[in-house]
Amino acid sequence: MDWNNHLEMEKENSFRSSEATILVNESGVISFANQQVYENFGYLNHELIGEKLLNLMPGANLQVSGEGEIIHQFGIHRDGHTFSLFFRVNAFSLEKEVYYLVVFHKVKDQSRLNQQQTYPINELVDLMYALDESTIVAFTDEKGKIQSINKKFCEVSQYSAAELIGKDHRIINSGYHSKEFMQNLWRTISTGSVWRGEIKNRAKDGTYYWVDTTIVPFLNEIGSPYKYLAIRKEITEYKRVVEELKKSVNKLVDFQFALDASSIVAITDQRGTIKFVNDQFCRISEFSKEELIGKNHRIINSGFHSREFFNDLWRTISSGKVWKGEIKNKTKGGTYYWVDTTIVPFLDEHNKPYQYLAIRYEVTKRKIAEEEIQKMTGKIIDVQEDERKRLSRELHDGIGQNLYSHLITINRLQTEMSHPLLDQMRDEATEIIEELRHLSWELRPSVLDDLGLFPAIRSYLVRFSEHHHIKIHFDCYLNCRLNTNKEITIYRVIQEALTNIRKYAQTEEATVTIREIDDEIRVVIEDEGKGFDLEKVTRGVGLFSMEERAKAAGGNLSLHSVEKKGTKVFLEIPL
Structure with a gap:
């Protein structure tokens, strides 16, 4: 094939093409240009033959342009203005010469192309595919009529392409947004600016969905939009989560307000x-x-509690567990107050506490009332024991x-x-005397006052075993006598x-143990009888009486019992 024939073929192809085509030699001189080239650059036919391509496209380097690359370049019109x-x-080569077909x-939209960029065409295809698979895309004309949509738009809106093309976006309007909202959107894009925001739409079946939307205007030579590209990302689930979070935050704010108004709150590291x-x-x-931040709670330590x-x-909170209890504190002025305290550790990813939240309620009046009740209870017990x-x-x-x-008489x-009546009177008198002695012993054994706790309990256990046929194993390890109040308490609890x-254990054996351990007396009364479920049994007067005596x-x-395995009563009294 000779050069003239090849050139004629290029001319025929270019006339049939809607693309602007220029043929240049290795020196960059224009050998051919079709009609679109003359129209775009503002020249008359044949005026460009023999001109340098760089006069039309400064900076164009054909030698380094790779096959299949799409290159962004600025062109210079005959009247001097530039365009993208x-x-x-x-x-290709002909007769050992290299030629370039450009x-x-x-680009109609001149507003956002202000720097040269190079895009491999296969990369653009991949980007378009990714966009189409993940994003809702629609093109509209300058009046907002839908010109084209992708399958994601149909999938989310539940409308077919045929139902959408030629319509405007009112077809999916949810009615959620105000007229001012939509007017602001149109004012933005009609002036050539990009609009971004979140829109609530309605699908064909009436359900609602949210889309994070970007609308890009495409501008013509005079800077006016001739079409719009709307790129949307469905965020319905995200909006739902946000709404739930807002509700949760509002609840937390309400909880915090209530807590702050009613409770004493502190956070420590x-x-x-x-x-x-x-x-x-x-x-x-x-x-x-200012006096509290940076200090520790020793600043309000009353000295009441032990180390x-x-x-x-x-130990409790540093192991990640919640601690609950009552603490006696001291104010700046030196007065004392009680707080019912809950300390909650906040744990890191290693389950180690990084801070503690202490919530306290003042219970000073209750503690004073409890102390008064305890004193009164002690007095009542003392009066009761004196009367006994x-x-x-x-x-x-x-x-x-x-x-x-x-x-004797x-x-x-x-x-x-x-006389038989005298025998009967003697037996009855003997029986009554024995009953009186037992009743007197039950009320208050004189041996308890005269000889102390150990002889009194041992004597009581002997009488108890003989009278009720229950064998009692007794161990007592006391190094000294206790004060009267503590001895009476131990005696009454055992009794x-x-x-x-x-009454209830259905057993023939029991054990009573009294030990002096460190600075306290520990008493254990146990049996291996019937036992019971602590949650199901109503607390009786006997248990209440034992607890009140212990407090006084x-x-x-404390009490521990298991069905069919027996019961243990524990009494601990400080020396």
Whole structure:
């Protein structure tokens, strides 16, 4: 093929093409240009033959342009203004000369192409595919009529392409947004600016969906939009989550307000240094926030609690567990107050506390009332024990002595005469005396006052075993006598516990152990009888009485029972 024939073929192809085509030699001189080239650059036919391509496209380097690349370039019109274009180059050789066929498209939208960029065509195809698969895309004309859509638009809106093309976006209008919202959108894009925002639309079946929307105007030579590209990303689930979060945040704000108004709140770091306190904390402690922040809670330590108390507190929360209890604190002015306290550790990804939230409620009045009740209970118990003691002595020394005198008289009569009635009177008097002695013992054994706790309990257990046929194993390890109040408390708890064993345990054996351990007396009364479920059994007067006696003596009583395995009563009293 000779050059003239090849050139004629290129001319024929270019006349049939809608693309602007220029043929240049290796030196960059134009050998041919079709009609679109003359129209785009403003020249008359044949005026460009023999001209340099660089006069039309400054900076165009055909030698480094790769096959299949689309290159952005600025062209210079004959009247001097510049415009954007994209071109691709195909190189070929004829009679040992290299020629370049340059095919380009003038860009109508001149507003956003202000720098040269090079795009491999296969990369553009991949980008378009990714966009089409993941994003809702629509083109509209300058009046907003839909010209083209992708399948994602149809999928989300549930309309077919045929139902959408030629319509405007009112077809998916949800009615959610105001007229001002839409007017602002159109004012923005009609002036050539990009609009971004979130829009609530309605699908064909009436359901609603949200889209994060970007609308890009495409501008002509005079800067006016001739079409719009709308790129949307469905965010319905995101909006739902946001709404839920807003509701949760509002709830948290309400909770925080309620908590702040009713509770004493403090936050500390993992070392116990105060980072935050609320107004209630300042009000009750009489310290300002500036005086508290950066300090630890020793600033309000009353000295009431032992070191072991706080060691146990720190062991609990530093292991990630919640601590609950009552603490006696001291104000700046030196007065004392009680707080019902809950300390919650906040854990990091390694389950280690990084801060602590302490929520407190003032219970000073309740604690004062409890102390008064405890004192009153102690006084009632003392009065009760004094009355028991008085009745016991009256039974023993009064009625008991009179009955014993009558028994002596009956015995003297029996020495003088024999009669069945005298035998009956003697037996009845003996039985009544024995009952009185037992009743007197139950009320208040004199041996408890005279000889102490150990002989009194041992004597009581012997009588209990003989009378009720329950074998009692007794171990006592006391190094000294206790004060009267503590001895009576231990005696009464053992007495009440054994009474319950006799009534309910259905057993023939029980164990009573008294030990002096460190600075306290520990008493355990246990059996292997019927047992019971603590959650199902109503607390009786006997258990209440034991607990109140323990509190009055400054001690603590606890109960442990398992069905068919027996019951244990624990009493701990400080020395």
